[in-house]
Amino acid sequence: MPLPAGQRDGYYNRQVEDEVGRLGGHKGLYSTSYYSPEEFWRRYNGTEYAVLKSDYDSHGRLADLYDKCVRGQ
Numbered sequence: 001m002p003l004p005a006g007q008r009d010g011y012y013n014r015q016v017e018d019e020v021g022r023l024g025g026h027k028g029l030y031s032t033s034y035y036s037p038e039e040f041w042r043r044y045n046g047t048e049y050a051v052l053k054s055d056y057d058s059h060g061r062l063a064d065l066y067d068k069c070v071r072g073q
Contacts, residue, residue: 013031026044
Protein backbone atom coordinates (compact mmCIF):
# COMPACT_ATOMS: atom_id res chain seq x y z
CA MET A 1 0.00 0.00 0.00
CA PRO A 2 1.51 3.38 -0.91
CA LEU A 3 2.29 5.87 1.83
CA PRO A 4 -0.07 8.80 2.25
CA ALA A 5 1.36 12.08 0.96
CA GLY A 6 3.92 13.54 3.34
CA GLN A 7 4.37 10.36 5.41
CA ARG A 8 7.69 8.55 5.95
CA ASP A 9 8.62 4.89 5.95
CA GLY A 10 7.20 3.23 9.02
CA TYR A 11 3.90 5.11 8.90
CA TYR A 12 1.74 1.96 8.83
CA ASN A 13 4.05 0.01 11.12
CA ARG A 14 3.80 2.77 13.71
CA GLN A 15 0.00 2.64 13.49
CA VAL A 16 0.18 -1.08 14.30
CA GLU A 17 2.50 -0.37 17.26
CA ASP A 18 0.11 2.29 18.58
CA GLU A 19 -2.98 0.09 18.25
CA VAL A 20 -1.33 -2.94 19.84
CA GLY A 21 -0.19 -0.70 22.71
CA ARG A 22 -3.68 0.75 23.08
CA LEU A 23 -4.97 -2.81 23.46
CA GLY A 24 -2.44 -3.50 26.22
CA GLY A 25 0.12 -5.48 24.27
CA HIS A 26 3.31 -4.99 22.34
CA LYS A 27 4.28 -6.30 18.96
CA GLY A 28 6.86 -8.98 18.35
CA LEU A 29 10.32 -7.76 17.44
CA TYR A 30 10.61 -9.74 14.20
CA SER A 31 9.86 -6.70 12.05
CA THR A 32 11.06 -3.12 11.93
CA SER A 33 10.09 -1.09 15.00
CA TYR A 34 9.78 2.66 15.36
CA TYR A 35 9.66 3.12 19.13
CA SER A 36 11.56 5.91 20.85
CA PRO A 37 14.18 4.56 23.28
CA GLU A 38 12.00 5.48 26.27
CA GLU A 39 8.91 3.82 24.85
CA PHE A 40 10.86 0.73 23.77
CA TRP A 41 12.41 0.14 27.21
CA ARG A 42 9.09 0.80 28.95
CA ARG A 43 7.36 -1.79 26.78
CA TYR A 44 10.16 -4.38 26.82
CA ASN A 45 11.18 -4.27 30.51
CA GLY A 46 14.29 -2.13 30.19
CA THR A 47 15.02 -2.25 33.92
CA GLU A 48 15.36 -6.03 33.97
CA TYR A 49 17.14 -6.02 30.61
CA ALA A 50 19.77 -3.62 31.99
CA VAL A 51 20.50 -6.01 34.86
CA LEU A 52 20.91 -8.98 32.50
CA LYS A 53 22.96 -6.94 30.03
CA SER A 54 25.28 -5.90 32.84
CA ASP A 55 25.63 -9.50 34.05
CA TYR A 56 26.29 -11.06 30.65
CA ASP A 57 27.91 -8.21 28.67
CA SER A 58 29.50 -6.02 31.32
CA HIS A 59 31.96 -4.48 28.84
CA GLY A 60 29.22 -3.54 26.36
CA ARG A 61 30.81 -5.38 23.44
CA LEU A 62 27.46 -6.36 21.95
CA ALA A 63 24.73 -4.03 20.69
CA ASP A 64 21.74 -3.78 22.98
CA LEU A 65 18.23 -4.89 22.11
CA TYR A 66 17.08 -1.41 21.10
CA ASP A 67 20.01 -0.99 18.71
CA LYS A 68 19.28 -4.38 17.15
CA CYS A 69 15.52 -4.10 16.88
CA VAL A 70 14.93 -0.43 16.15
CA ARG A 71 18.18 0.93 14.76
CA GLY A 72 19.02 -2.25 12.84
CA GLN A 73 22.60 -2.40 14.12
